[in-house]
Amino acid sequence: MALSTLAHSKSVPSPPNKYDRRLGEILHHASAVFCDKGFAAASIRDISRASGTSLAGLYYYFKSKDHLLFLIQQEAFTTLIRTLEEKLSGVSDPEQAIRMFVENHLEHFVGDPKRAKVLSHESDTLKGPYQSEIAALKKKYYRQCLTILEQFQAARQLRGVNTRLAVLSLFGMMNWIYTWYNPRVDGDWKEVASQMSSTFLRGVLGAGGNAKPVAQRKQGGTQGNKRSFA
Amino acid sequence: MALSTLAHSKSVPSPPNKYDRRLGEILHHASAVFCDKGFAAASIRDISRASGTSLAGLYYYFKSKDHLLFLIQQEAFTTLIRTLEEKLSGVSDPEQAIRMFVENHLEHFVGDPKRAKVLSHESDTLKGPYQSEIAALKKKYYRQCLTILEQFQAARQLRGVNTRLAVLSLFGMMNWIYTWYNPRVDGDWKEVASQMSSTFLRGVLGAGGNAKPVAQRKQGGTQGNKRSFA
Numbered sequence: 001m002a003l004s005t006l007a008h009s010k011s012v013p014s015p016p017n018k019y020d021r022r023l024g025e026i027l028h029h030a031s032a033v034f035c036d037k038g039f040a041a042a043s044i045r046d047i048s049r050a051s052g053t054s055l056a057g058l059y060y061y062f063k064s065k066d067h068l069l070f071l072i073q074q075e076a077f078t079t080l081i082r083t084l085e086e087k088l089s090g091v092s093d094p095e096q097a098i099r100m101f102v103e104n105h106l107e108h109f110v111g112d113p114k115r116a117k118v119l120s121h122e123s124d125t126l127k128g129p130y131q132s133e134i135a136a137l138k139k140k141y142y143r144q145c146l147t148i149l150e151q152f153q154a155a156r157q158l159r160g161v162n163t164r165l166a167v168l169s170l171f172g173m174m175n176w177i178y179t180w181y182n183p184r185v186d187g188d189w190k191e192v193a194s195q196m197s198s199t200f201l202r203g204v205l206g207a208g209g210n211a212k213p214v215a216q217r218k219q220g221g222t223q224g225n226k227r228s229f230a
Numbered sequence: 231m232a233l234s235t236l237a238h239s240k241s242v243p244s245p246p247n248k249y250d251r252r253l254g255e256i257l258h259h260a261s262a263v264f265c266d267k268g269f270a271a272a273s274i275r276d277i278s279r280a281s282g283t284s285l286a287g288l289y290y291y292f293k294s295k296d297h298l299l300f301l302i303q304q305e306a307f308t309t310l311i312r313t314l315e316e317k318l319s320g321v322s323d324p325e326q327a328i329r330m331f332v333e334n335h336l337e338h339f340v341g342d343p344k345r346a347k348v349l350s351h352e353s354d355t356l357k358g359p360y361q362s363e364i365a366a367l368k369k370k371y372y373r374q375c376l377t378i379l380e381q382f383q384a385a386r387q388l389r390g391v392n393t394r395l396a397v398l399s400l401f402g403m404m405n406w407i408y409t410w411y412n413p414r415v416d417g418d419w420k421e422v423a424s425q426m427s428s429t430f431l432r433g434v435l436g437a438g439g440n441a442k443p444v445a446q447r448k449q450g451g452t453q454g455n456k457r458s459f460a
Contacts, residue, residue, distance in 0.1 A: 040271030121351050123409070165425055168410050169403040176402025179353070186395070195395055202436035203429035 023061050026051050027072050028112075035114035039069060039122045069122055070130040076119055077137035080108055084144060094152035095201060101145055102197045103190065105174045110189040116178035142167065149204070161204055170200050253291050256281050257302050258342075265344035269299060269352045299352055300360040306349055307367035310338055314374060324382035329427045331375055333420065335404045340419040346408035372397065379434070391434055400430050 016024065029051035033042045044065060048055050062068045087100045109116040126134060145167050153161050173196055186192055246254065259281035263272045274295060278285050292298045317330045339346040356364060375397050383391050403426055416422055 038268050038270040040268040162425055165416070165422060166429065168406065169426060169429060172403040172406025173399040174402070175406060176398065180398050192395060195392055196399060198436070199396065199399060199430075199433035201433075203431075203433035206428070206432035206436075 023071070024075075026053065026058065026061055027068075027075055028115075030068050031072055031112065031115040031118050034069065034072070034118045034122065039065070039118070039125050044068075066126060066130060069118075070126055070134065072115065072118060073122075073126070073134045074137065076108070076115060077134065077141055080105065081137070081141055081144065083108075084141075094148055094155050097148045098152060098201060099194070099197045101148055102170070102174060102200070103193045106177060106189055106193045106196070109174065109177055110181055113178040113181070116175070120175055120178070142171075145170065152201075152204070156205065158205065166200075166204050173200065253301070254305075256283065256288065256291055257298075257305055258345075260298050261302055261342070261345040261348050264299065264302070264348045264352065269295070269348070269355050274298075296356060296360060299348075300356055300364065302345065302348060303352075303356070303364045304367065306338070306345060307364065307371055310335065311367070311371055311374065313338075314371075324378055324385050325431060327378045328382060328431060329424070331378055332400070332404060332427045332430070333423045336407060336419055336423045336426070339404065339407055340411055343408040343411070346405070350405055350408070372401075375400065382431075382434070386435065388435065396430075396434050403430065 026047070030047045033046045033050050036042075037046060042065075044055060044058060047053075047068070048058055051058070062071055084101060084104045087104050088097055091097050091100060146163055149161075149163050149167055152158075153163065177192070180186075181189065181192065183189070256277070260277045263276045263280050267276060272295075274285060274288060277283075277298070278288055281288070292301055314331060314334045317334050318327055321327050321330060376393055379391075379393050379397060382388075383393065407422070410416075411419065411422065413419070
């Protein structure tokens, strides 16, 4: 099963020990401080106040402010990749896999919007080895999405889909949610994820070998859709 | 013609005088500094250096760093709205209007990616009257997109489109472009705008009165599409 390639590195994480739990709490508080003040303006003293931990206590968990941002990003992308692999285990339908991808992504982004904002706003902040390691994680995650989309494309015999543009458009749709999602207005995020997936899937489906404008497709019949649904 | 309501406030701007030209240059340099250092960490001294203007010379154009960010945002959204209204003048087809909206937005965002990043990252930075005035401009711009989409929906007799989710998804797709667009890889931005519009339009078209998953639509025939193209 082709999608199993995405789950090959799946590993069941051990239950967090006291060190991991405390580190997780510190990363959570640090995300909130970086979100509210911006990374450049935030100080370790701010994080000390927010987390109720002494400066010495904090430096037991990280070496510098850069290292702290690295740990936030590393934890975020490692978790996104791990939970995606768990969700994809046993899924063989590429459409279902795309829906799982969107649901997994939005679950993390809606669940911690301050961290989502930090991931977006501080994506170019780190340099050197920290930057390289995060870039590798992001590339892995991007390629997971691309692989699923390519398998969807193959299964539906679509041609002419610009998969890079499609994946980056999908990331835009999903990542922007931290700026607007309001459960009182928008309802359950799972329904939002489902509608976003449907919009994306229909958009990609229609692209299969048919670059004509929608108006021309209307005049010319539904050939593009016939091919997609064949 | 319904779309003319969007163009009612269209006005032909006067050619910029020396003050406006110099202000425009300062806003451009300030955007670059805010982009590279972040608003909180950037100083007026940095902008003085970047623009080759004395501090006293800068304070002839703005009162404070907050006022400067306000002017950047005000100029950006005023221009987006004005050029959109110019482009929509004479357009009666809502599909064409959506394509114009995307093209207008991407033209500005691809044309000045540093300003695009500042608009995105510093969207919550201002408070008080500055914030209120920018929020009103953003709301006007959002409603322009919503109006076009509602007219598209009416023209195609679509039902059940979540227009808020659709518009915010489109903004996500468009706004995210500053993070990835590379003309050497992605080619002409107008082609990117066209493909993004097509993906969005197909995604919305299929939503008309049909909330079933794509897989179910396949099994259940193309009723949703038939209705859209009727």
